[in-house]
Amino acid sequence: MATPDFIREIRATAGRQLLLLPGVTAIVFDDEGRVLLGRRSDTGKWSVIGGICEPGEQPAATAEREVYEETGVHCVAERVVLTQALEPVQYANGDRCQYLDVTFRCRATGGEACVNDDESLEVGWFAVDALPPLNEFGLFRIKQSMTDEPTWFEPTARQ
Template identity: 65%
Template sequence: MAIPDFIRELRASAGRQLLFLPGVSAVVLDDEGRILLGRRADTGRWALIGGIPDPGEQPADAAVREVYEETAVRAVPERLLLVQTQAPVRYPNGDVCQFMDISFRCRAPGGQRPRVNDDESLDVAWFAPDALPPLDEFALTRIARAAGSGDGPAWFETTVPDPRTGT
């Protein structure tokens, strides 16, 4: 994943310590219901498209930008899927980040053909929901939420007890 300039500037003063950062991800569906995935250059694994919003950028705009930058596909955000803080990640260079991911379901109208559009991906492709490559839980959770009726509420996790039940 390319490191945005503003993160490089933060790292210059913060060192390798934990940075809590916003992140966006997109479950992009085409007109046939296929899901757009990218095979990451850093891990070699297939994943949803995502990244870090630029300062001042709206999350949905960031998701659309990331999809285009990585795949050359023009996506339209349809709805918020979920908001979830991920476990901290330690990168090979020693940097530690924890992301609060804001995930969107997006549509890619018009039979667009994806292509590798930057150095973050080794490959990009559409996959039928019943023919997905191995994916981590992060992607599978978001794909399952995107496959819902389309009008359901956004999902979020909480550790605050429900005052009605105490749980």
Template identity: 65%
Template sequence: MSTPDFIREIRATAGHQLLWLPGVSAVVLDDEGRVLLGQRADNHRWALISGIPDPGEQPAAAVVREVEEETGVRVAVERLVSVRSGRPVTYPNGDVCQFMDLCFRCRVLGGEARVNDDESLAVGWFSLDELPEMTEFHHFRIKQALSDEPTWFDPTAPQ
């Protein structure tokens, strides 16, 4: 995954210490009910399309931008699916990040699914019964996007 310039600037002074960052992800569904996935270049795993909002960028606008930048598909955001904090991730260079993921359900407006940048090895549409191997976190977000449940958040969080 390409590191945004603003994070490179922070890393110049923060070193490898944990950075708490916003993240956005998209469950993009086509008219046939298939899900858009990308095979990540950094770890070769299939995943929902995701990224980091630019400073000042609204999360919904960021997810629309990320989907088009990575896949060539234009989308409209339908709703917020989940708000969830992930586990810290340590990258091969020693950088540590923890992301607060805002996941959105999106519908396709146009474009053809393709590898559109250097962040993906492959991009494709998958029926729900033929999803490639992915982490449980991806399956969770897809399930939430397909349900009529309200936005998911951890109800055990202190109030």
């Protein structure tokens, strides 16, 4: 989970100030309707797959790249499920970030689910009625991915 070089370059001049970063979440389903999850090496908890966009990279391409890099599974992003500005986070080193998440429903197209980098301890396919413990972030995205509802977004307060 090394910090990408382009973020290091920004941090060299921006310091620890809050950065708004484009992020993606990929909810990947196989032909059996199972969802792909990874158990994170930093927290030890099961999670949906995601990451940040590299400069010039389209969000759907980021989703597909992150899934392969973390799990060895090839997928295709089929539709945007939701967009959401997440709460700012502060890392142990003092860096502050806020992620603008775009979540995609993805379809697995090949590869074998395996730990493919240092971000995961385990990777696996799970039936949606037999998921391991997940945080609300992941559960909500899986739920939204299973519906035919329009793209979810946080509505603005209307006067």
